[in-house]
Amino acid sequence: MGKVAVTAAVVFAAAISTATAVAVRHHMKNSAKWGKALEILEELEENCATSTWKLKQIADAMTVEMHAGLASEGGSKLKMLITYVDNLPTGEEKGVFYALDLGGTNFRVMRVHFGEAEEQIVNEEVHTSIPLHLMVGTSDALFDFIASTLAKFVAEEGEDVHLPAGRQRELGFTFSFPVKQLSIASGTLIKWTKGFSIEDAIGQDIVGELTKALERIGLDMRVTALVNDTVGTLARAHYDNPDVVAAVILGTGTNAAYVERANAIPKWQDLLPNSGEMVINMEWGNFRSSHLPLTEYDESLNAESLNPGEQIFEKMISGMYLGEIVRIILLRMAEEAAFFGDTVPPKLRTPFILRSPDMSAMHHDDSSDLKVVDSKLRDVLEIPNSSLKIRKVMVKLCDIVASRGARLSAAGTVGILKKLGRDKSRKEGEKQTSVIAIDGALFEHYTKFRQCFEGTLEELLGDVYETISVVQSHDGSGIGAALLAASYSQYIGLEES
Ligand code: GLC
Numbered sequence: 001m002g003k004v005a006v007t008a009a010v011v012f013a014a015a016i017s018t019a020t021a022v023a024v025r026h027h028m029k030n031s032a033k034w035g036k037a038l039e040i041l042e043e044l045e046e047n048c049a050t051s052t053w054k055l056k057q058i059a060d061a062m063t064v065e066m067h068a069g070l071a072s073e074g075g076s077k078l079k080m081l082i083t084y085v086d087n088l089p090t091g092e093e094k095g096v097f098y099a100l101d102l103g104g105t106n107f108r109v110m111r112v113h114f115g116e117a118e119e120q121i122v123n124e125e126v127h128t129s130i131p132l133h134l135m136v137g138t139s140d141a142l143f144d145f146i147a148s149t150l151a152k153f154v155a156e157e158g159e160d161v162h163l164p165a166g167r168q169r170e171l172g173f174t175f176s177f178p179v180k181q182l183s184i185a186s187g188t189l190i191k192w193t194k195g196f197s198i199e200d201a202i203g204q205d206i207v208g209e210l211t212k213a214l215e216r217i218g219l220d221m222r223v224t225a226l227v228n229d230t231v232g233t234l235a236r237a238h239y240d241n242p243d244v245v246a247a248v249i250l251g252t253g254t255n256a257a258y259v260e261r262a263n264a265i266p267k268w269q270d271l272l273p274n275s276g277e278m279v280i281n282m283e284w285g286n287f288r289s290s291h292l293p294l295t296e297y298d299e300s301l302n303a304e305s306l307n308p309g310e311q312i313f314e315k316m317i318s319g320m321y322l323g324e325i326v327r328i329i330l331l332r333m334a335e336e337a338a339f340f341g342d343t344v345p346p347k348l349r350t351p352f353i354l355r356s357p358d359m360s361a362m363h364h365d366d367s368s369d370l371k372v373v374d375s376k377l378r379d380v381l382e383i384p385n386s387s388l389k390i391r392k393v394m395v396k397l398c399d400i401v402a403s404r405g406a407r408l409s410a411a412g413t414v415g416i417l418k419k420l421g422r423d424k425s426r427k428e429g430e431k432q433t434s435v436i437a438i439d440g441a442l443f444e445h446y447t448k449f450r451q452c453f454e455g456t457l458e459e460l461l462g463d464v465y466e467t468i469s470v471v472q473s474h475d476g477s478g479i480g481a482a483l484l485a486a487s488y489s490q491y492i493g494l495e496e497s
Contacts, residue, residue: 034389036337041393041400044329047295048404054291055411055460061289062415066282070265079283082265083231083257084184085484086275088238093486096163098154098221100146100210101477102130103176103194103229104252104441107146109153111161112482121479126153139201143213151219169221170489172481175206176229176253178283184488187226193285194253194320197306225484228281229439230257232480237437237473239483244435246416247473250409250453251440253311254318257281258416284412285314292316293404297328304351313412317405319442323354325401330354330381339390340383347381354380360446363398370395399448406449410456417461417468425463437473444472 062078069080093114101108110125128149134142154169163169177196181187186207192198201209207223214221227235234247234257246258260280262268268278292312301315301324302308315321331348333339340348347353358376365372370391377383377394386394413436417423422434443450458465473480 033338037333037339037393040329040333040337041396044295044297044397045400048293048400050293050404050407050411052459054293055407055414055456057291058289058408058411059414059418059460061291062284062287062412063418065287065289066415066419069282070260070280072266077286077288079178079190079281079286081178081228081281081283082181082271083228083279083281084181085225085227085231085235085279086262086277087487088244088259088279089235089483089487090242091239093239093483095486095489096161096169097224097482097485097489098150098169098171099174099478099481099485100150100171101174101176101229101232101481102146103174104477107149108478109150110478110482111153111157112479114483114486123475123479123482125478135196135198137198139198139204139209140213142198142201143209144216146210147213147217147219150214150221151217154219154221167491170224170485171221172225172227172232172483172485173207173210173223174227174229174232174477174481176249176255176477178281178286179206179226179228181226184225184484185223191307191310193307193311193314195306222490224490225481225488227481227484228255228257229477229480230255230281231279232478232484233257233437233439233473233476234259234279234480235483235487236439236476236480237435237471239480241435241471243433243469244437244471245420245422246413246434247437247439247476248409248413248443249440249477250318250438250443250449252318252320254285254314254409254440254442255282256284256412256416258420282416285311285318287313287412292408297325297332300328301325313408317409319356319440319446322401322405322442323356323359324352326359326397327351327354329397329401339393340386345381345383347383356442356446359398359402360449362394363402363446363448365395402446402449403452405442406452407456410453410460413457414460417464422467423461423464426467433467433469435469435471437471437476439473439476 065076065078069076069078096113099110099112106127107130108125108127110123112123114121134145177193178190179187180190186205188203188205189201207226210223230247230249234244237244246256248256257279259277262275262278298316301321334344334348358380362373362376369388373391373394374386377386426432454470
């Protein structure tokens with residue numbers, strides 16, 4: 001070999017080894033990053049773990065807090081609000097009633113006709129969403145918007161809608177926020193949750209505010225019942241089935257209501273001496289316990305939220321927050337493990353960009369190349385060309401976060417059953433069934449969440465699970481409110497007299 005050829009060969013060999021070294025280094029760097037990403041994932045899984053034992057502790061803590069909240073006002077993080085609903089629908093309700101449903105992603109106005117047999121419940125409704133600026137504006141602006149939507153709905157009513165002569169229209173108002181009720185048709189707002197923040201409404205009588213707005217617009221309608229969505233859900237389910245003992249909302253927010261023996265409530269005699277039972281709105285979204293598997297991601301979500309320190313249980317479970325938790329985890333993986341490459345995808349820094357329906361779609365992707373995950377990454381986070389490895393991690397992340405939420409809500413439900421003494425096996429010959437009514441988009445549309453919730457109930461209750469029936473109470477917050485307007489109608493008893 002000549003000198004030139006030898007030199008060329010040496011240079012060539014050197015070039016190859018440099019390229020190899022670069023490739024090896026690149027590979028090592030990548031695998032180090034990948035290793036770091038997996039480390040974050042493993043640590044997350046560990047910190048979100050909800051063993052049966054831990055869930056039982058949480059159920060116990062829920063029962064303890066329920067007792068404490070009932071015993072004295074401010075005695076617990078659980079408000080355990082008296083709803084003045086001591087008369088649940090029986091299936092005998094008749095007539096036309098209106099409902100307003102405010103407190104989730106949508107705002108709805110409904111007219112419901114309760115009749116006979118097949119025509120038992122016929123409803124018409126309009127959906128709209130509350131414009132973002134009204135969620136953080138003034139009380140008048142919000143209630144004027146609500147009243148005008150209602151007035152428009154009534155103005156468009158067909159000829160076929162008629163109330164008995166001389167009767168006022170009656171409305172059940174589902175207002176799904178913590179309210180201290182003063183009667184079935186009045187109550188003051190304690191605080192906002194779920195992204196609403198209208199300072200001047202706090203402490204106000206919600207029915208008073210709505211009534212003033214109805215007067216401003218000139219609509220003659222009586223607000224007959226002010227209800228929480230959990231209470232509407234309970235009422236709706238009770239219309240079909242008197243064995244309903246509790247209702248749980250798994251939607252934008254989360255909460256539960258249940259039927260309590262009146263004598264378990266102090267000062268009962270002063271409030272409603274004639275009732276034997278009363279529905280309690282627990283406001284369990286604000287539950288907190290040292291047993292909750294909180295992570296650094298929950299801490300940052302909480303710190304950046306509109307209501308830091310509040311609604312900790314809700315922030316771990318409900319539809320408003322699940323996608324956001326995933327986003328915060330992804331951001332850390334992108335920053336510390338270059339999970340999506342050398343630059344952090346800018347969209348990942350936008351709070352609430354990843355919504356729970358997106359998360360659910362990714363979680364349910366059963367295609368071999370996870371193409372739904374790929375399209376969500378592209379469309380929502382503007383991350384093109386994700387590898388299959390990355391997509392698999394995405395599914396795993398959704399699974400960890402959703403399962404933790406579903407399992408915690410099942411533990412909360414067991415806490416209620418314990419409080420009611422319905423967590424024990426039936427004695428021979430007993431037929432008692434405890435029906436739990438559930439509503440909310442998370443339960444209705446996020447199949448894996450629902451399956452995990454139900455599976456966990458069974459895991460925690462063992463044989464007692466056979467005595468429990470979980471039913472979906474469709475549209476509880478709408479139809480349930482109209483039903484309560486019927487149960488508490490000002491015209492009740494007039495037919496007979
Ligand atoms: C929030 C509200 C509560 C409501 C729940 C479900 O937790 O504070 O009143 O029932 O969301 O919508």
